[in-house]
Amino acid sequence: MPAPLPYEYLPSVPALVVESDDITDGERLGDLHVFNDWGMTGQNLSPALRWSGAPEGTRGYAVTCFDPDAPTGSGFWHWVLFDVPASVTGLPTGAGTGPEFKGLPEGAQHARNDYNRKEYGGAAPPPGTPHRYVFAVHALGVDKLGVDSDTSPAVVGFNITANTLARGLIVPHFGV
Secondary structure (H helix, E strand, O other): OOOOOHHHHOOOOOEOEEEOOOOOOOOEOOHHHEOOOOOOOOOOOOOOEEEEOOOOOOOEEEEEEEEOOOOOOOOEEEEEEEEEEOOOOEEOOOOOOOOOOOOOOOOOEEOOOOOOOOOOOOEOOOOOOOEEOEEEEEEEOOOOOOOOOOOOHHHHHHHHHHHEEEEEEEOOEEOO
């Protein structure tokens, strides 16, 4: 039985529409978005995402990617981007991938992911059952979360949840 999605246990919020030309809900994650270390040979680029339908009062966004199926007991954070300005409604392919972060909005910050890097880190599951990668865009009622890039993903996630007005998901999978 697969692990539950973490958002199933959080307070219900309205749906935000999240779309991508790079990833599709329920489909296999392409090699463009797979890690390029730990024996993986992907290109490790964050996917293009765009969103709409944010409720009135939205002052900022956060974008996250979480693997609930990682054999850790606590999942695995692949991407934790926050303090995205409310005027932004999308990110191009590779915006979350360093070192230049081309397309990353001014003021947006990365928290350290579970690869210990402040950027997007692609899929790299152990052999076996495919893992799900929960790409979430969170519309927030604050423009800044009040944390910095050295804050753990769990604490950033706590602050995201406390300020979420709406959320949208795309959940592709990947396995080796």
